[in-house]
Amino acid sequence: MKRVQFERSPIPYLFLLPQIGIIFVFFLWPALQAVYQSFLLEDAFGLSSQFVWFRNYEDMVLDRDWVRSAVFTLVFSAIVAFGSLGVALLLAVKANEAIHGATTYKTLLIWAYAVAPAVAGLIGHVLFNPLVGDLHFLLNGLGWDFDRGTDGLDAAFMVSLIAIWKQVSVNFIFFLAGLQSIPKSVQEAAVLDCRSPEKRFWTITFPLLAPTTFFLLVINITYAFFETFGIIDVTTRGGPGGATNTLVYKVYKDGFLGADLGGSSAQSVVLLLMVLALTVFQFRFVERKVHY
């Protein structure tokens, strides 16, 4: 590629400064503070502190709870991301096919997008309540001895279900938009070449949706890591027995509720690195399979 040389002017950099300033003040500076704090043992009120190097990190990895919640977070994120993507894709394909009443159908599916995670949690909390919850009665009626209060797997199932339900509508909007942007001519040509709708979908439609899917994958993993906080806080608070404690929820519990700032900072630094690593992995390896 031929490089075009312009005379260097400082003005473009000046225009960037406000943005860089904002990023520094609201993102980099707090992040650096967290890194610094993670090397300290400090009383909650900031009246005395000592530098302890990696003690907070050591305590963290030796903590069975942290390990357990790290494992849970990874499994939970995978289930939520793939679950909500799968359901949304199915619904979007069906909605794209339906001609009659499609608007109503689409509106109904998109509605749930307006629900805040905490509200979704509250709805789930009521539906699965052992005393009044319809879903609780339904599951028990079906012969599943469902009890979100004492059984860790049941509770994990419940939060996953709510988290997936909450995210399906966003994914649906994007998938539907993606499907509608596929040219009719391509689809018609495919129909001539291949009679099996499944095969057509996986060989023609899905690859054309790949950029959307990749974008949604990144968004959904971030969602499962961070935004499910509200759902967990309202429904299980990490219980029973720590079975639904995500890393973010543990950071919150130790830092905000427990006033252990050093330990909580160390956890959030590691969390940040994990998400960073996941994002790098997705862009380096998954994105290769995506054709724009």
Place this chain on the structure above:
Amino acid sequence: MAAGMGFMGTAQAEPTEITFWHAMGGRLGEVVDEMTAEFNASQSDVKLTSIYKGGYEDTMTAGIAAFRAGEHPHIIQVFDAGAATIINAPGAVYPVADLLKEHGVGFDVEAYIPGVRYFYADSDGKMIGMPFNSSTPLLYFNKEALAKAGVEAPKTWEDFEAIAPKLVEAGYVPLSQSHSPWIFSENFHSRHNLQMATANNGFDSTDVDILYNNEHLKGHWAKVKGWLDKGWYGYYGRGWGENQDAFVQGKTAMWLGSSGSFGGLRKSAEFDFGTTYLPYWQSIIEEPKGTFIGGAALFAFSGHDDDEYKAVAKFFEYMTKPETQFFWHKETGYVPITTGAYDLAKKAGYYNEAPDAEVGILQLSQPGGEWTKGYRLGYYVQIREVMYKNYEQLLNGEASVDEAFQAIESESNELLDRFHDTYN
């Protein structure tokens, strides 16, 4: 403005403004607002502003953040499990006993009822925080259910085991309970006069180990697990509300909750209920001891002017007046913290009209023992989490009693070590 004020002369000096952050929402918050308004109307030197900051943890977090920014309120409400964090932070608070003595109000620890005297005190018994909303665990029972089964409310856990099958026969789950760390661990120890942590339950030092891994508490939880399996005990999750709801809806015949729930239950329960003392194991102790308080206390942050502390002292004086305490007690169900207020409530005939409202104070006034003064343990919020977690694993069969208590011991001690290293 200043010129206008000039006409009023010097006698009408500007009132000293102080702020108070609290965690009392709903009806409790309304009562706090009423008390604030009455205090402000009762005198002209001090103007108090009360601000609701969310739950106990939110209020404490807000207070910590404000303190670090140098914008802290004068008074903050801190709950039992957070007490060690604020008391051990070097110089974060002005001890209330000193504050009252140094600002002409005077202070007499004997004026407070026994169960509340020492919980928010240092190891010498000097009161650091002013007890405010104090409650204690009680047994609530559905009179209809007990009559149907033909039984009396249990005094001891041995009694409970005798009546539980009859309650099951009558169609009830005999018992549910809210907040197992508070009732089935902390108060279990004071009721049976057992030591719960080294270093005088943590009052003497932050270098402390937890003593929960003892045969008595383990024995109790082995029984609880057995009750659960036999359908004698209902566990509806860790939420306070869910276990209470099971009682309100008539599913469980009895519920272990807080004396502070009394007012709310009177409104929500559609059946006649009574209250009685927290049961104990006769096999552990012949004569049970009193319980200690839960709830929260008011702390005066350090770093304000003397004038302002004078105003704070005035407010504390108002808060501990028998009339104020009686009002608070009547409206909320929390116990009156001074004997003066208790006497006033008795004189006013309140307990003839609501005899169950007295049970909490009577229980707190039962003879104390060596280990009934409370505890002072750091990172106790997390330790309660550890307990919740392990109790749940014990109840759902993931862990045996021994495993659960070994985990409670080792995980709590790690937290206590961290706290000790942080605050020394």
